[in-house]
Amino acid sequence: MTAPGRRSSTFTRLLRHGFTDPSAAERLLDSPDLTPLRNDPVLLEALGATADPDLALTGLVRLTEAQPSDADRRELLDTLIAAKPLRDRLLGVLGASAALAEHLARHPGDWQVLVTYEPRDLHPEVEEFERALAEATDPVSLRVAYRRCLLSIAARDVCGTTDLAQTAAELADLATATLRAALALAAAEAPQDAEQCRLAVIAMGKCGGHELNYVSDVDVIFVGESADGADEGKALQAATRLASHMMRICSETTVEGSIWPVDANLRPEGRNGPLVRTLSSHVAYYQRWAKTWEFQALLKARPVAGDLELGAEYVAALRPLVWKAAERENFVADVQKMRRRVVENIPVSEVDRQLKLGPGGLRDVEFAVQLLQLVHGREDAALRSGTTLDALQALAAGGYVGRTDAAQLDAAYRFLRSMEHRIQLYRLRRTHLVPEDDADLRRIGRSLGLRADPVAELTREWKRHSSVVRRLHEKLFYRPLLDAVAQLAPGEARLSAGAARERLIALGYADPASALRHLEALASGVTRAAAIQRTLLPVLLGWFADSADPDSGLLNFRKVSDALGKTPWYLRLLRDEGAAAENLARVLSAGRLAPDLLMRAPEAVALLGDGDGGSGLEPRSRAHLEQEVLAAVRRADNAVQAVTAARGMRRRELFRTAAADIVDSYGTETKPAEADQGALVDRVGAAVSDLTAATLAGTLRAVVREGWGDTLPTRFAIIGMGRFGGHELGYGSDADVLFVHEPREGVDDQEAAAAANRVVAEMRRLLQIPSADPPLLIDADLRPEGKSGPLVRTLNSYAAYYRRWSLGWESQALLRAEPVAGDDELGARFIELIDPLRYPARGLEEDAVREIRRLKARMESERLPRGADPKLHTKLGPGGLSDVEWTVQLLQLRHGAHEPGLRTTRTREALAAARAAGLIGDEDAEILDEAWVLATRVRNAVMLVRGRAGDTFPSDPRELGAVGRYLGYEPGHVGDMLDDYRRTARRARGVVDELFYGG
Incomplete structure (x- = not known):
């Protein structure tokens, strides 16, 4: 027994040396096996220097207990006392890796591999690892030998004998030796297969780049050829058997566990492609079918096992294709898409702890470096390293990356990779997540030399380095070099076009050569216009670059400038009214719809600068629009001219609405983006609906005037339905309508019907005549009997139909009916007719409610397009427009007769009325409103960006x-946008399930 006083002194010393459980440590030191070490102050110093002294001491006790004899135990302890290098190595490993401590306990003689301490031992290469693995005769012994080698690598790592890059290279060399040993075992079991074929193993990823983790899949590609004139088909079969066997040896779990998975999914066609291909087959695939990311993956390809001559032929054949990848269409976009996809697939709960894949993680460094390599490496062979840090150093030396930026990225990458190594080393498990437990964080921090407050220091350093990586990744991945290009004089632009082009490719321009030509065309010469352009362009280019497609913004600006360059007010407007220039830049780079509308009438640029803050973009009232279009009809010589004028007015006003939407969504330097997204949606819906109603009113007047003069033989009204009647039209919406007429006194019913049908047919024809103006499609499928029913009915016919045959869905559809054009009095009488149907006095019977629910469920299951992701479908997906609208409409059908506020065709107004009446809770109403507004915004954004509805x-x-920018997300954050949409829709669906489907 130890005296109390002495015990207290030992306890204090243990605490001072970093033990978190000194009492347990004291008991372990009192064990008989450690008698020679009990009072050795050097041992306590060595234990205190480890990442986790408690873990190191526990591992040491287990190792001594596992020694097969007293003599073996004495040898271990005597060597430990006498040899500082062994002491540091062994205790360092035991304090950092519970998994390697477990290995030593199972194989107590393996500590001997840590005794040697000579220069040649510091950086072993593949041949030395091969010798260490040579005695393995089966997967079990290969696993043991592999762990023994790993033990020596880890010892050098934790003692600081090797740095991160050297450790990663040694791990890759050990993997190479292991692949060779596994292939030799496979060949020994099937010598006839080995004789028939040549098989080369190509390392990819981190193994290929000499920067492997402690625990990682080893990515490979296999190349096979026939040997000595053997049949090619049989040779490939033999090679496939050998490759498969080699993979199993490495991947299968034995009594000693597994080594690591061998992953061949980077091969052509991935899992669906043959495991082994001939060299010619590989070359043909990459020449014809390979995607951009596959060339990016080939950056790190190197032959490691099997027929190294064949492997070298493979690399030599494909390397030229790698350095042409940047010339591919959409190259930068593809690289960016791949990176975004990785981030989007991270579970939300893991994003903030992801060292590798998350924003500011290792993959951000790797992608930025690889993008620059692929762009500049075509001309500069010094950049063609497969190792990230070597490539980064070469980029800095060549001036492609600033030295400060490169140094910061290098330091951040080394720190993050070192964290990753220490995390994996503990249990030898494949993970890239920072643990949350303080004990784990303390061990990691101490292993990296952070001793004062390991947890706080580690967290602070991790966040600092991640922030640096994220900032520099954004800079290199998404920010074009604008000012330098914009301010080049024409001669300088020609001289430096190559360098500028390469930098623009790397930093985001899809077609920098064209961009440079546009700049020269706009700013060259000595004219006043060129001088103003040289003043404007640096600023405009900055605004273009803030969009998702700066190239299109610049191209569109050149087109507008070419069309209006000789117009005296154009450049003055842009120069003297800052809002006009910035508004124009936003509009031209936000997608296809607004620029397409503008190109058809470039003088509409004037709308962007009319008054302070762009008040020219304020939407005009329906009365004002109708007044203008009816005046144009009166001036026209015929109906075609009249409708052409109406469509021209519609085009201009669509541009006004779209431009205002873009400017207010993006915000400008002088005007931040509006916070009320609902107001933006309401403004667009009302403006487009008013514009459509005015266009129909003008077209109706033109048709009547040409065919009948001032008076049509029948009174005629157009009833808006769906989103048209609800004042909720989007940019690409059709006009859902019903047509109703009533013969004038003394007019025969057949004559009246013929006139009404002729009006409808002529209106539809005129509105769809091919022209530069967008067509307006009239859809009357919501009429009684649908497509099989007559296009036009009399008011009495509607009354008879609804009295006898009306179905529940028709009453629901009529909730959005509102007169939009034609005879006002007839339209009002139609509304009087349908009000009892859509607001039934006794509400809805349960049978009717069940039928509505059944129809809704059927629509969900049958109408969603094949292949569409339901969670991202804004109309029919869970929590989308249909969900919200049907829920609101069910409330209207049930309670509209008794709640006047519900008698509206507008979804948001009806929802607000239901909330005010207590029919829906405040929180539920807010959830539904938010989802409806967001889904509508997405649909508007898709139309603005693509120029067609979706x-x-x-x-x-x-x-x-571009959709993300419209919705307020910064470049590189579309994953956040999709996550936010799914989250909003999911919450809305929960409310719909409760209110519509009854829980």
Whole structure:
């Protein structure tokens, strides 16, 4: 027994040396096996220097207990006392890795590999690892030998004998030796297969780049050829058997565990492609079918096992294709898309702890470096290293990356990779997540030399380095070099076009050569216009670059400038009214719709600068629009001219609405983006609906005037339905309508019907005549009997139909009915007719409610487009427009007769009225409103960006980025946008399930 006083002194010393459980440590030191070490102050110093002294001491006790004899135990302890290098190595490993401590306990003689301390031992290469693995005769012994080698690598690592880059290279060399040993075992079991074929193993990823982790999949590609004239088909079969066997040896779990998975999914066609291909087959695939990311992956390809001559032929054949990858269409966009996809697939709960894949993580450094390599490495062979840090150093030396930026990225990458190594080393498990437990964080921090307050220091350093990586990744990945290009004189632009082009490719321009030509065309010469352009362009280019597609912004600006360059007010407007220039830049780079509308009438640029803050973008009232279009009809010589004028007015006003939407969504230097997204949606819906109503009113007047003069034989009204009747039209919406007429006194019913049908047919024809103006499609499928029913009915016919045959869905559809054009009095009588149907006095019977629910469920299951992601479908997906609208409409059908506020065609107004009446809770109403507004905003954004309507997010990364910018997300954050949409829709669906489906 130890005296109390002495015990207290030991306890204090243990605490001072970093033990977190000194009492347990004291008991372990009192064990008989450690008698020679009990009072050795050097041992306590060595234990205190480890990442986790408690873990190191526990591992040491287990190792001594596991020694097969007293003599072996004495040898271990005597060597430990006498040899500082062994002491530091062994205790360092035991304090950092519970997994390697477990290995030593199972194989107590393996500590001997840590005794040697000579220069040649500091950086072993593949051949030395091969010798260490040579005695393995089966997967079990290979696993043991592999762990023994890993033990020596880890010892050098934790003692600081090797730095991060050297450790990663040694791990890659050990993997190389292991692949060779596994292939030799496979060949020994099937010598006939080995004789028939040549098989080369190509390392990819971190193994290929000499920067492997402690625990990682080892990515490979296999190349096979026939040997000595053997049949190629049989040779490939033999090679496939050998490759598969080699993979199993490395990947399968034995009594000693597994080594690591061998992953061949980077091969052509991935999992669906053959495991082994001939060299010619590989070359043909990469020449014809390979995607951008596959060339990016080939940056790190190197032959490591099997027929190294064949492997060298593989690399030599494909390397030229790698350095042409940047010339591919959408190259930068593809690289950016790949990075975004990685981030988007991270579970939300893990994003903030991801060292590798998350924003500011290791992959951000690797992607930025690889992008610059692929761009500049075509001309500069010094950049063609497969190792990230070597490539980064070469980029800095060549001037492609600033020295300060490169140094910061290097330091951050080394720190983050060192964290990753220490995390994996503890249990030898494949993970890239920073642990949350303080004990784990303390061990990691101490292993990295952070001793004062390991947890706080580690967290602070991690966040600091991640922030640096994120900032520099954004800079290199998304920010074009604008000022330098914009301010080049024409001669300088030609002289430096090559360098500028390469930098623009790397930093975001899809077609920098064209961009440089546009700049020269706009700013060259000695004219006043050129001088103003040289003043404007640096600023404009900055605004273009803030969009998802700066190239299109610049191209569109050149087109507008070419069209209006000789107009005296154009450049003065841009120069003297800052809002006009910035508004124009936002509009021209936000997508296709607004620029397309503008190109058809470039003089509409004047709308962008009319008054302070761009008040020319304020939408005009329906009365004002109708007055203008009816005046144009009166001036026209015929109906075609009249409708052409009406469509021209519609085009201009669509541009006004779209431009205002873009400017207010993006915000400007002088005007921040509006916070009320609902107000933006309401403004667009009302403006487009008013514009459509005015266009129909003008077209109706033109048709009547040409066919009948001042008076049509029948009174005629157009009833808006759906989003048209609800004042909720989007940019690409059709006009859902019903047509109703009533013969004038003394007019035969057949004559009246013929006139009404002729009006409808002529209106539809005139509005769809091919022209530069966008067509307006009239859809009357919501009429009684649908497509099989007559296009036009009399008011009495509607009354008879609804009295006898009306279905529940028709009453629901009539909730959005509102007169939009034609005879006002007839339209009002139609509303009087349908009000009892859409607001039934006794509400809805349960049978009717069940039928509505059944129809809704059927629509969800049958109408969603094949292949569409339901969670991102804004109309029919869970929590989308249909969910919200049907829920609101069910409330209207049930309670509209008794709640006047519900008698509106507008979804948001009806929802607010239901909330005010207590029919829906405040929180539920807010959730539904938010989801409806967001889904509508997405649909508007898709139309603005793509120039055609769509109900889901675009798949093209540049278009997706433009949608994100419209919705207020910064470049590189479309994953956040999609996550936010899913979250909003999911919450809305929960409310719908409760209110519509009854829980």
